[in-house]
Amino acid sequence: MDRKELGAGTRVVRAARSLPPGQGEPVVPPLVQSVAFDYGSAAEQDAVFGGERPGYVYGRYGTPTAAALERALAELDGVEAVTCFVTGMAAIAAAVDACAISRGGRVVAQEDCYGQTRALFERWVRERSADIVFVDTTDRGAVEAALRTKPTALLYAEAIANPLLRVNDVAGLARLARENGASLAVDATFATPVLFRPAGLGATMVIHSLTKYINGHGDVMGGSVGGSAELARAMRDRTILDGGYLPPHEAWLAIRGMRTLALRVWRQCESALVVARHLAKHPKVARVHYPGLPDHPQHEVAKRQFGGLYGAVVSLALRDDTKPAAFRFLDALELAVSATTVGDLFTEVLSPPISSHRRLPAEERKRLGITDGFLRISVGIEDPDDIIADLDRALDRV
């Protein structure tokens, strides 16, 4: 360059591109918000782009902060590799599409999975003629029959299903999938890696909505798909071409939230059991769904699979099984928030028929038991006595 000194306009643009050198490792991972990454030479950049050398090139291809989260999640779930997405739905869409739908593969899916997951599968049936059948995945005979009808690429189930809280026997499903040449994808959002590791029981793919327990603070959306290194390569291709990679700031917050995952989940599970036992005796409650109660149809499976924890979501059906009764209950809550999510620090209550399962046809909702007076409670870390007092107050208004 001819000029001896750079002009102010150039200097401000070039300034503070990296941190000044200094001793000491940061005790939390740095937030690397950079979209692009510079290399000493074009040859070096070429090698990184070509995958011959590890490195980062562009935010959609991978970033150091999201990679730190991915590595931590892989360790937590005991899988080779994890890829993070902007939401749980983006993770589910990428994984199921790549492993089955886009190849014309058949899917056998849990009938009572999260409402939007089911809506996505049904849209694929309508728009892409996908072959997807819905079954009660807690019924071994039904799963076996569905898998045997035709060659199936993927069996899809939730560890603890939203919102009926049916518990799937993952080792049993993995065996059935394997015997029939299918992969098994498990959405472990409600169970979290604190309750169990589905990959250790034979699941080929482990999915989480990071939005829920893993972040746990109600301020981040994200999703993850974990499994083999080969699956991770397919997922990376999805983030590069379809977009949907988790941005660095979200990844950084999710790491921060994840640090207290075990503490939160232990406390929440303990409180949920207390809440479930209390609600089971309440005269205004017709039925409580909670895997920790002995009358839950998969109580024994849950006990064996989760080692004494049963999750922190409790669902109930009001005796007055109507929408006005459910609304009176929601409007009377003072401590719990009436919100469309689960897994946060604070107690959250939801009416699935008006929200998460709204798109399901009313008759199908009714058949599954998601009736107008059905409510889902995500138990928070508050004092359990205060949670119960709030729920009792709201039940008085029903």
Ligand SMILES: Cc1ncc(COP(=O)(O)O)c(C=O)c1O
């Ligand atoms: C079990 C389950 N899986 C996936 C999702 C989707 O996650 P997200 O809202 O992060 O897209 C949800 C959302 O409620 C869920 O409950």
